Amino acid sequence: MNQKNSSVLFEKAQKFIPGGVNSPVRAFKAVGGNPLFIKSATGAYLYDEDDNQYIELINSWGPMILGHAHPAIANAVREAVEYSLSFGAPTAKEVEIAELITEMMPSVEKVRMVNSGTEATMSAIRVARGFTGRDKFIKIEGCYHGHGDSFLIAAGSGAVTMGNPDSPGVTKGTAKDTLLAPFNDLQAIENLIDANSGQIAALILEPVAGNMGCIAPEKSYLQGLRDLCTKNGIVLIFDEVMTGFRLSKGGAQEVYGITPDMTTLGKIIGGGMPVGAYGGKTEIMDYVSPQGPVYQAGTLSGNPVAMSAGLAVLKTLNENPEIYQNLESKTQKLTKGIRKNFQKLGLNYTINQIGSMFTLFFTDSEITDFETAKKSDLELFGKYFRAMLEQGIYLAPSQFETLFVSDALSENDIEQIISASYKALKEIH
Numbered sequence: 001m002n003q004k005n006s007s008v009l010f011e012k013a014q015k016f017i018p019g020g021v022n023s024p025v026r027a028f029k030a031v032g033g034n035p036l037f038i039k040s041a042t043g044a045y046l047y048d049e050d051d052n053q054y055i056e057l058i059n060s061w062g063p064m065i066l067g068h069a070h071p072a073i074a075n076a077v078r079e080a081v082e083y084s085l086s087f088g089a090p091t092a093k094e095v096e097i098a099e100l101i102t103e104m105m106p107s108v109e110k111v112r113m114v115n116s117g118t119e120a121t122m123s124a125i126r127v128a129r130g131f132t133g134r135d136k137f138i139k140i141e142g143c144y145h146g147h148g149d150s151f152l153i154a155a156g157s158g159a160v161t162m163g164n165p166d167s168p169g170v171t172k173g174t175a176k177d178t179l180l181a182p183f184n185d186l187q188a189i190e191n192l193i194d195a196n197s198g199q200i201a202a203l204i205l206e207p208v209a210g211n212m213g214c215i216a217p218e219k220s221y222l223q224g225l226r227d228l229c230t231k232n233g234i235v236l237i238f239d240e241v242m243t244g245f246r247l248s249k250g251g252a253q254e255v256y257g258i259t260p261d262m263t264t265l266g267k268i269i270g271g272g273m274p275v276g277a278y279g280g281k282t283e284i285m286d287y288v289s290p291q292g293p294v295y296q297a298g299t300l301s302g303n304p305v306a307m308s309a310g311l312a313v314l315k316t317l318n319e320n321p322e323i324y325q326n327l328e329s330k331t332q333k334l335t336k337g338i339r340k341n342f343q344k345l346g347l348n349y350t351i352n353q354i355g356s357m358f359t360l361f362f363t364d365s366e367i368t369d370f371e372t373a374k375k376s377d378l379e380l381f382g383k384y385f386r387a388m389l390e391q392g393i394y395l396a397p398s399q400f401e402t403l404f405v406s407d408a409l410s411e412n413d414i415e416q417i418i419s420a421s422y423k424a425l426k427e428i429h
């Protein structure tokens with residue numbers, strides 16, 4: 001495949017941008033080769049600067065649940081742009097999206113819009129600390145909550161992909177307030193609570209992990225966390241930046257029937273624009289300035305163009321709940337087809353799937369936490385990634401990410417991915 005224009009751009013980009021990219025995983029460092037520079041996208045297809053077409057399973061790392069350039073979203077943005085790009089003052093759209101979010105995800109009684117998932121999680125922890133008057137919080141190994149200092153400890157996603165799950169630049173003073181426990185391990189949480197009695201403000205996790213690959217919570221894990229947090233006055237925060245409005249209208253918390261105290265959001269709620277949000281119980285959210293003493297602000301927060309895009313997606317999902325069944329059945333068809341490939345080739349790899357999120361791990365071990373995720377053969381993953389790309393299938397360039405299916409993916413696309421996957425698996429073994 002000719003990817004010359006992308007190569008030339010990457011060469012130039014490295015002169016002006018660290019590593020040539022504005023977010024590390026995009027550089028393809030973990031999988032080899034040069035990153036593709038994308039010119040446009042429509043539906044389930046990406047087009048690079050050399051006009052190659054790819055069927056894609058990243059969907060901007062989650063937001064494009066309806067596919068690219070969806071008419072309802074494109075029209076909403078076009079319309080909003082005509083009224084100016086930013087006011088730095090309240091708008092009717094902010095009220096409308098806040099109302100819709102609280103309706104679709106009832107644990108969120110009040111919500112504050114910010115500009116990214118990173119801002120959302122940083123702010124949520126600050127509010128939980130202000131609310132409880134405690135300093136420490138529990139983070140789950142391999143979960144990723146953006147690049148705020150206190151989260152870059154045993155972090156998944158790009159941090160582990162680049163080999164820096166504990167980033168330099170995070171002070172010891174900051175790190176000492178982040179307590180760590182493995183995913184799916186209730187006993188470890190109990191031990192931390194016992195050892196730090198009365199000092200833990202919050203427990204934050206991705207209820208379905210997506211940043212060490214896709215890993216579902218074991219039965220009763222989330223309920224166990226809920227009970228422990230309630231008993232010990234700890235604010236339970238679900239980071240639903242990935243899973244919110246993706247796994248169901250009400251996110252992972254609806255799927256598992258667990259009510260967190262706070263939730264962080266992003267990705268889908270901006271329809272592809274830069275957006276994040278955090279929300280939760282009124283008594284907690286009323287600690288946020290100007291209602292309460294915990295400060296958090298932003299010039300572009302609640303930006304009218306981003307609100308318009310987000311509203312268009314959320315309304316479409318809210319009014320067409322069958323989208324979730326369609327997404328699930330498309331994703332199941334896809335993973336079933338790939339598992340059949342394993343059978344035909346005598347392979348025994350692991351696929352974790354929930355709703356429209358899935359990850360193929362190159363190991364026969366069950367993947368239940370960060371340690372087991374790290375058992376995957378990263379070299380094989382890289383080879384598979386490149387063999388798929390060569391056939392026009394664009395996967396996340398890291399083993400420690402989840403793949404996202406969009407509603408735009410057709411039956412024919414699914415067949416194409418399955419058959420490309422067969423060829424790729426055969427080629428690399």
Ligand code: HOZ
Nearest residue numbers: 023024025026061157158
């Ligand atoms: N950390 C993001 C996904 N978990 C990747 C962001 C990007 O490179 O665009």
